[in-house]
Amino acid sequence: MTDPLGEPLLGPVDVAVVGAGPAGAAAALGVLRAWPDARVVLLDRAGFPRDKTCGDGIAPHVGDVLERLGVPELYDDHEPVHVLRLGFLGGTDAVGRMRRPARVVPREVFDARLVEAAVGRGARLVRHRVRRVGPVPGGVDVDGVLQCRVLVGADGAHSVVRTAAGLAPHRRDRTAIALRGYAPVSPGREHEQVIAFTDDAGWPAYAWSFPVGDGTANVGYGELLPAVGPGPSKARMLERVDELLPGSADGGTRWAAHHLPLSSGRGRQPDGRILLAGDALGLVNPLTGEGIHAAVRSGALAGLAAARAARRGTPDVAGATYRRALRAAMGTHLLHMDVVTRLAVDPRTVAAGLDVAGRDPRVFDAFVDMGLADGGLTPHVLTGLVRRAGADGLAKALLAAVRGRRAA
Numbered sequence: 493m494t495d496p497l498g499e500p501l502l503g504p505v506d507v508a509v510v511g512a513g514p515a516g517a518a519a520a521l522g523v524l525r526a527w528p529d530a531r532v533v534l535l536d537r538a539g540f541p542r543d544k545t546c547g548d549g550i551a552p553h554v555g556d557v558l559e560r561l562g563v564p565e566l567y568d569d570h571e572p573v574h575v576l577r578l579g580f581l582g583g584t585d586a587v588g589r590m591r592r593p594a595r596v597v598p599r600e601v602f603d604a605r606l607v608e609a610a611v612g613r614g615a616r617l618v619r620h621r622v623r624r625v626g627p628v629p630g631g632v633d634v635d636g637v638l639q640c641r642v643l644v645g646a647d648g649a650h651s652v653v654r655t656a657a658g659l660a661p662h663r664r665d666r667t668a669i670a671l672r673g674y675a676p677v678s679p680g681r682e683h684e685q686v687i688a689f690t691d692d693a694g695w696p697a698y699a700w701s702f703p704v705g706d707g708t709a710n711v712g713y714g715e716l717l718p719a720v721g722p723g724p725s726k727a728r729m730l731e732r733v734d735e736l737l738p739g740s741a742d743g744g745t746r747w748a749a750h751h752l753p754l755s756s757g758r759g760r761q762p763d764g765r766i767l768l769a770g771d772a773l774g775l776v777n778p779l780t781g782e783g784i785h786a787a788v789r790s791g792a793l794a795g796l797a798a799a800r801a802a803r804r805g806t807p808d809v810a811g812a813t814y815r816r817a818l819r820a821a822m823g824t825h826l827l828h829m830d831v832v833t834r835l836a837v838d839p840r841t842v843a844a845g846l847d848v849a850g851r852d853p854r855v856f857d858a859f860v861d862m863g864l865a866d867g868g869l870t871p872h873v874l875t876g877l878v879r880r881a882g883a884d885g886l887a888k889a890l891l892a893a894v895r896g897r898r899a900a
């Protein structure tokens with residue numbers, strides 16, 4: 493599937509994509525959907541299939557994006573998981589049946605299938621670790637081995653393309669760290685995704701158990717990095733899994749941790765020929781840590797914008813075109829999530845929200861859309877919170893959240 497390491501690359505190409513995770517593969521598919529003859533190169537430092545540290549939870553909405561890219565039923569052979577159980581401090585505050593099931597697909601499988609689909613459409617997959625990206629007349633140069641008209645940076649949380657696009661590294665106060673492993677699934681948790689929030693240091697913090705469907709579960713724990721000093725050790729995070737979901741880490745293997753760059757309410761995509769998607773742009777949901785939906789959605793939009801701009805001979809407008817498309821598709825969600833995150837600074841707000849969601853399926857559904865994909869605050873959520881906290885309490889909290897946004 494890949495070119496052998498070190499083989500000299502041929503350029504120029506129309507679009508180069510750095511990183512072949514969900515954002516990069518979706519970007520390549522997006523280009524080829526709009527422009528089937530485009531010359532697209534997909535660069536990744538890893539050979540596929542490869543693991544990616546993740547909870548492997550695939551929101552139902554991911555399938556919608558892939559279907560629009562012409563890749564339906566990519567992982568339908570994996571068992572659907574209908575039930576989501578959300579707990580806070582050891583209690584169960586909301587358990588419900590999702591309108592559409594999620595799937596738990598190990599990234600070794602999910603990412604390889606997506607890459608294979610992109611290659612099947614005509615993308616060329618090349619194994620190469622990108623180090624330098626810079627402008628050249630008429631395009632963008634990659635390490636002196638490849639030139640393209642438009643480049644999509646989908647190289648994850650520690651993106652090198654992000655810096656080349658002129659953006660600062662992800663802010664530490666907007667970055668979480670999470671540990672995951674695979675363990676025999678605990679009895680009773682075979683058919684449900686469980687998330688257990690805690691209000692300890694590192695809030696918003698939670699442990700999870702997601703059944704893979706083969707007798708194991710992907711289990712883990714994540715929290716916000718502290719403002720200063722080192723983040724939690726692997727041993728400490730493993731302890732937290734066991735404290736919040738007792739027994740779920742027993743017999744676990746393949747423990748690994750990784751950073752999550754959380755969304756901040758504004759897409760910061762700059763003008764020009766370098767587009768950023770997925771974790772490289774910092775689109776992970778700040779409350780739930782979900783990033784795959786945002787990765788495929790933004791990747792698909794970046795691919796489309798790149799294809800249109802390159803094909804029309806106006807590659808310089810690619811950044812602005814993509815920024816507008818991203819704002820139209822995800823702007824409201826990102827804004828609402830920012831307000832929700834500010835409301836959730838007080839963990840009691842989350843406890844109240846879960847309590848309301850546990851009583852009203854419409855609020856539960858809205859939480860699923862907001863936490864796993866691109867939904868926003870709905871009238872049902874706001875009405876439920878008003879009933880729970882009182883109009884005065886909610887108005888004060890919202891006011892503080894909006895003031896916090898302005899001050900940031």
Ligand SMILES: Cc1cc2nc3c(=O)[nH]c(=O)nc-3n(C[C@H](O)[C@H](O)[C@H](O)COP(=O)(O)OP(=O)(O)OC[C@H]3O[C@@H](n4cnc5c(N)ncnc54)[C@H](O)[C@@H]3O)c2cc1C
Pocket residue numbers: 510511512513514515516535536537538544545546547548549550551620621622623646647648649650651652670671672712749750751752769770771772776781782783784785787
């Ligand atoms: C522990 C943990 C649990 C999570 N659980 C979930 C979950 O259950 N559900 C969910 O939706 N999200 C989850 N997330 C978030 C999710 O993993 C990411 O948001 C998602 O992987 C982002 O996709 P991406 O394509 O932007 O980046 P990635 O998946 O990180 O892909 C980036 C690709 O770029 C390549 N690359 C990097 N640097 C270079 C370079 N210099 N040159 C060439 N290639 C390069 C990498 O090899 C990789 O293939 C979790 C994250 C963590 C850390």
